Amino acid sequence: MPRTTGQDSRWLPVSAGAALLIYALLWLGYVRQWSWLAGLDAAALDPAHEYGVAHPGWVTAWDVFCTVLGPTAFRLAVAVVVIVLLVRRQPRVAVFLVLTVELSAVVTELAKLLVNRPRPETALVGAYASSFPSGHAVGTVVSVLALLAVFMPKAGATLRLWGGMLGTVLILAIGVGRVLLNVHHPSDVVAGWALGYAYFVACLLVLPPWPLRAAGGAHSTPGNEP
Template identity: 50%
Template sequence: MRNEFSARRWWLAGLCCAVYAAMWIGWVQGWSWLVTADTSTLELGRRLGDEHHGWTTFWHVWCTVFSPVAFRIVTVGLIVHAFVKRRIRTAIFLIVCVEMSAALTEVLKQLADRPRPETAMVDALSTSFPSGHALGTVATLLAFAAVYLSCVRRSLQPWLVAAGVVVVLTVGVGRVALNVHHLSDVVAGWAMGYVYFVVCLLILRGVREEDGRPAALDSGR
């Protein structure tokens, strides 16, 4: 079961790499279907912002509260707690997968160097591709799940997973709604966030699988 779970995880990571590459090549080459998707979603977000009072404020606040920066601040406390409890592997995993995802994001942004949409409704630093919010939320919430999910009562686990999915999806929607990212930026961010998480697991050997699901780091100590 463990080998099957690991194989599925790596197949999905490979698929995500292909998606990331497709998003990058697609916007550089101007693939018509991708241009249409990017343009139409930006126009929809802009129109809704013009028509509905509070649209921009809502999404700006939402994407700030659930931003990678906010998650990284919370993670600092979790890292300190892990070190205090002498769960060194857990602490290192969180440092690499959560905190260092910011460095990965900036490197990828510099490589792609895609300008932000001209219709952006709020200020945003750096370049557009990939979405740092999308990448950061995926990597962080998957890291949290790998470390802590098995410590929660089984009856609550599906609800926490659902909440995490909602956060990831809505933050991605919000970045497009605010016109600070193209849809392809967000999809690429989601894809690379998963790939980075899987690579972190490989490097740190931080997750053990039992019955086909991730177990908490250091849970055997």
């Protein structure tokens, strides 16, 4: 992820606002029981459930994948990174990672409490808390974007490209996995992606991990960089 300039960063609030709008519409769609949204959810869940029942190994593989590369694993790994950053006297970056990755769990739980949507009755594995939004979707989006924001600015163009592609694949795979396991409706996952992105952008604008450039191209006062 390249360093954000004052001019380029103008699109960030707009994109975050669009993500929040998507989140709100999906929430409204669940509350109002929009038939087309329920139909799309069922169209994805029903065949996934039938296949999973007939192939328990498939279910186990996806469950392990979503656990090993899920938000909890990211938060544990980032906790170690935060300690290393504090030892290296880079508190700004450490605080950014705590604000984004670690505190996204609080944002997720609050959102779940507000909506309180039941899990799909056809869930193939156990899962705690309510269904909307997907905590895996929120946590993975925030974790991937935050880590890219911290570690990619000093990387070469090729590494940034591969890092972005790998992060995108992981975000999509975790979201798809939660639907395949029938622990989330597809609308839960999309809502999680939207909320996670909006939360990440808010954190990035409030406390960027690197010094932003002014619109004219000059750097602001240097802070602690990764």
